[in-house]
Amino acid sequence: MKMVNKKLPPLISPFMMAGVLLVLLPIFAFMTLDRMEKQKNYTMEQLLIRGTSLIRTFEAGTRTGMLTMRWGAPRIQAMLLETSIQPNVDYIMITSSSGEILADSDPSMVGKRFDAMPDITAVQEDTLLVSHRVRQIDGDPVFEVFKRFTPLASGFRGRHKPFHGGDKRHKKEKSKSYEDSQTGAGGAGTFQEFWPESWKDKSDLESSFSGMDEHYIFVGLSMTQASAIQHQLEKQTIGRGVLFFLIGCIGVICLFAFQAYRSAKASLSSVKAFSDNVVQNMPAGLVTIDQAYRITSMNRAAKTILGQVPAKPFPQMLQLVGEMESLGGTVSREVTLQKETPQELRLDMTASPILDNEEGVLGFLFLFRDLTQLKELKKEVETTRHLAAIGKLAGGVAHEIRNPLSSIKGFATYFGKRYENNSEDRETAQIMVHEVERINRSITQLLEFAKPMAVEYRLVKIESLISHSLKLVTHDLDKKSIETIVNIRTDKTTFMTDPDRINQILLNLYMNAINAMDDGGKLVVDLLNSPDHGGIEIHVTDNGCGIDKKYLDDVFDPYFTTRPEGTGLGLSIVHRIVENLKGEIRVESSKKNGTRFMIRLPSLVKASGK
Numbered sequence: 001m002k003m004v005n006k007k008l009p010p011l012i013s014p015f016m017m018a019g020v021l022l023v024l025l026p027i028f029a030f031m032t033l034d035r036m037e038k039q040k041n042y043t044m045e046q047l048l049i050r051g052t053s054l055i056r057t058f059e060a061g062t063r064t065g066m067l068t069m070r071w072g073a074p075r076i077q078a079m080l081l082e083t084s085i086q087p088n089v090d091y092i093m094i095t096s097s098s099g100e101i102l103a104d105s106d107p108s109m110v111g112k113r114f115d116a117m118p119d120i121t122a123v124q125e126d127t128l129l130v131s132h133r134v135r136q137i138d139g140d141p142v143f144e145v146f147k148r149f150t151p152l153a154s155g156f157r158g159r160h161k162p163f164h165g166g167d168k169r170h171k172k173e174k175s176k177s178y179e180d181s182q183t184g185a186g187g188a189g190t191f192q193e194f195w196p197e198s199w200k201d202k203s204d205l206e207s208s209f210s211g212m213d214e215h216y217i218f219v220g221l222s223m224t225q226a227s228a229i230q231h232q233l234e235k236q237t238i239g240r241g242v243l244f245f246l247i248g249c250i251g252v253i254c255l256f257a258f259q260a261y262r263s264a265k266a267s268l269s270s271v272k273a274f275s276d277n278v279v280q281n282m283p284a285g286l287v288t289i290d291q292a293y294r295i296t297s298m299n300r301a302a303k304t305i306l307g308q309v310p311a312k313p314f315p316q317m318l319q320l321v322g323e324m325e326s327l328g329g330t331v332s333r334e335v336t337l338q339k340e341t342p343q344e345l346r347l348d349m350t351a352s353p354i355l356d357n358e359e360g361v362l363g364f365l366f367l368f369r370d371l372t373q374l375k376e377l378k379k380e381v382e383t384t385r386h387l388a389a390i391g392k393l394a395g396g397v398a399h400e401i402r403n404p405l406s407s408i409k410g411f412a413t414y415f416g417k418r419y420e421n422n423s424e425d426r427e428t429a430q431i432m433v434h435e436v437e438r439i440n441r442s443i444t445q446l447l448e449f450a451k452p453m454a455v456e457y458r459l460v461k462i463e464s465l466i467s468h469s470l471k472l473v474t475h476d477l478d479k480k481s482i483e484t485i486v487n488i489r490t491d492k493t494t495f496m497t498d499p500d501r502i503n504q505i506l507l508n509l510y511m512n513a514i515n516a517m518d519d520g521g522k523l524v525v526d527l528l529n530s531p532d533h534g535g536i537e538i539h540v541t542d543n544g545c546g547i548d549k550k551y552l553d554d555v556f557d558p559y560f561t562t563r564p565e566g567t568g569l570g571l572s573i574v575h576r577i578v579e580n581l582k583g584e585i586r587v588e589s590s591k592k593n594g595t596r597f598m599i600r601l602p603s604l605v606k607a608s609g610k
Contacts, residue, residue, distance in 0.1 A: 020252050024245060032241030039233045043226050044132075044143070051145025051219045052130045058083055058092065058217065062151040073103065080105045090142055090220040094149055097124070097214040120216060123148045134223070141223040149217040283369070285347075288354065289313050290363040293321075305347070305370045306337075320351040321364055334371065346371045401443055409436040442569075455580050460499045462536070463488060466525055469506040476514050477523065485524045490536055492529070497601060501577045508570040509540040509597050515563060516544030516595065534603035535583075543594040547587075555587060 058079065065075055076094070084092045084105030093104040099117040101109050116135060123129050123146065130147045279286060285302030289295050293313055303309060316335040323331045332350040349368040353361050409432075416429030466486055470477075477484060506525075513523050526539040547555060547562070554560045556575040559568035578585045582602055589595035 017253065020249055020256075024248050024252065028241050028245040028248065031244075032237055035237050035241075036234050039237065040230060043230050047143040047221050047223070047226060048130070048132050048145060051132065051143065051221055054083065054086075054089070054092070054219050055130065055145060055147055055217055059149070059151045066151060077103050077107065077110070081107075088222045088225055090137070090222050092217070092219050094215055094217050097216065102215065114218075118146065120146075120148075123216070124214065135220070137220075141227065143221040143223050143226070144218060145221070146216055146218040149215040285366075285368045285370075287313075287317075287366045287368075288363055289317070289321075289366075291361065293318060296363065302368075305368070306345070316349075317351070317364075317366055320349065320366070324351055324353055324364065335368075348374075402440065405436050405440055409433055412436065455498045455501060457496050457498055459494050459496050460502075462490065462492060462495050462527060465499055465502060466506075466527065469503050469510070470525070472503070472507055473510045473514065476511070480514060480517060480519055480521065482514060482517055482521045482523050485522065487524070487526045490527045490529050492536060495536055495601075496603065497581065501581060505574050505577050505599065506538075506540070508574045512570065513540065513542035513544060513595070516542055516546070518544075530600055530602070535601050536603075538599045538601070539596060540599075541594065541596040546591045546593050546595055547589040548591050549589075552587060552589060556585075 061079055062076060065079070069075075080092050080094075080103055083089070089105075091105050093109065093114070094102045095114050095117070096102060097120065099114040101112050101114050104110050118131070118133060123131050127148045127150045130145060132143065132145045135142045135144050280300050282299055282301055285305045286297075286299040287295060287302050288297045295310065295313060298306075298309060314337050316337055320331050320333075320335070330350065330352040332348075335347055335349050337345040337347060347368040348371055349366055351364060351366050354363045354365055356362050412429045412432035416426050416433065419425035419429065466488075470484055470486070510523065517523075522543050524539075524541040526537075526541070528537045528539070530537050551560075551562065556571050557568075558572045560572075561568035575585060578599055578601075584600045586598045587595065588598070
């Protein structure tokens with residue numbers, strides 16, 4: 001057997017890998033983008049918190065300064081400068097609703113107009129609302145936080161509400177003082193540097209301040225550092241996403257590979273089990289040996305043919321190995337193996353080398369079949385051909401011989417009566433009559449054996465059938481003082497068979513038994529149930545001279561006999577009748593220990609009850 005070099009299919013196909021990529025790539029891409037978006041929102045949220053915190057702090061400081069130290073515009077401007085010194089703060093400014101810059105961390109911007117004024121509708125209505133946006137200044141992004149600037153009202157709502165009752169004149173004085181503060185020596189045209197001493201009440205002060213024009217505070221935070229951090233986080237997120245994607249792909253591929261491995265292993269086990277089953281159930285024997293000439297395996301047929309597992313190869317096998325090495329290929333011929341028993345084993349054997357992928361010899365394989373069956377088949381063919389020839393011969397010979405035999409028998413009978421007083425002549429005539437009858441019996445048996453045999457089944461009583469057959473040989477049994485014993489050990493009383501053919505079988509077996517026994521002896525007939533519980537068995541046993549074991553295989557062959565006066569057709573006819581009745585016949589015998597014939601007849605037609 002030459003092993004063919006074939007590449008094993010990959011555990012993971014390219015289509016499966018592409019499918020894994022198509023499934024996992026969108027998932028990890030979505031997760032990565034979602035994480036990046038969350039990081040961006042978090043950065044914006046932190047900037048908004050910081051900007052809001054600066055505005056709240058600035059408003060709180062302004063409130064404290066205005067209420068306790070009567071700050072004016074210069075002090076507010078100075079506080080803007082100090083607050084803007086913090087890291088990542090680009091600017092802080094206060095504007096009017098029209099966009100005029102009232103205070104700025106850059107003093108040069110004070111009095112100018114803020115061109116990028118946003119929509120302030122929302123923050124105008126809600127003084128606590130903080131809004132934000134991202135601006136581009138000189139190509140750099142700036143996160144701008146803004147709200148309505150209410151240093152007194154913010155945080156005091158509900159605690160310092162405007163005064164609505166009391167003296168109207170006092171209100172007019174506060175209002176006049178406030179208007180004076182807008183144009184007085186406080187200086188910058190917007191805030192008064194100090195508050196009038198008559199404004200002692202904080203509620204009045206807050207009421208007067210709330211009447212001022214609307215102001216808005218803007219805080220611009222640099223996004224350079226935040227953008228760098230955001231960029232770094234995005235790179236890390238993308239890197240982790242790619243890493244997790246690769247790990248996921250590897251994990252999924254490993255799972256598929258493991259599943260494919262298990263499937264391949266199961267398929268391989270199934271193929272191996274199938275091949276082992278095929279090898280074990282081959283009708284031919286199979287033996288393999290290795291290069292050290294040791295037997296490595298045998299199938300069931302080889303054990304059956306060889307009888308047992310040999311310890312080492314037969315010499316004929318080693319001879320075939322030498323022929324293979326010299327010829328470089330398969331060798332096939334008929335060999336005869338000498339076993340430990342005297343019997344020889346003739347085999348048709350084919351030997352071939354077992355090669356690996358590199359054409360190296362791994363061992364040797366022997367396929368063989370037993371030629372015994374073939375020899376038996378040839379023997380059966382020859383017997384059939386011989387019987388056919390006998391049939392043709394018997395048809396012509398019977399007519400040509402029987403007519404002269406009738407004349408000879410008639411003349412012998414005539415001379416026996418004519419010379420009745422002459423004992424010698426009378427004995428000669430009687431011998432002639434007996435010999436003619438023997439020749440006639442041989443011709444009758446020959447015709448019976450050669451012609452087709454018809455079988456007529458009918459229901460018969462078993463006990464009556466045996467009794468009738470024994471009555472036919474009563475004279476011969478009594479003549480030799482042979483005792484007959486009949487044992488009926490079957491639960492059947494009737495059986496469906498051909499009684500005439502059964503009588504013919506039993507008569508031939510009885511006569512063989514009588515001829516095998518001298519004066520005195522015992523003839524035993526046993527009837528038993530067949531093991532299949534449908535048929536019966538008939539055993540005919542004698543204690544005569546027996547048959548030599550070397551002749552047991554030939555007793556049913558035509559013309560085989562061990563008696564000089566026998567024709568050799570009696571047991572052949574018995575065997576043929578049993579076969580026509582779909583039964584089996586076996587014989588057990590040994591020299592000087594008697595003989596037993598065992599006939600098993602099936603129940604082809606349902607027999608009647610007990």
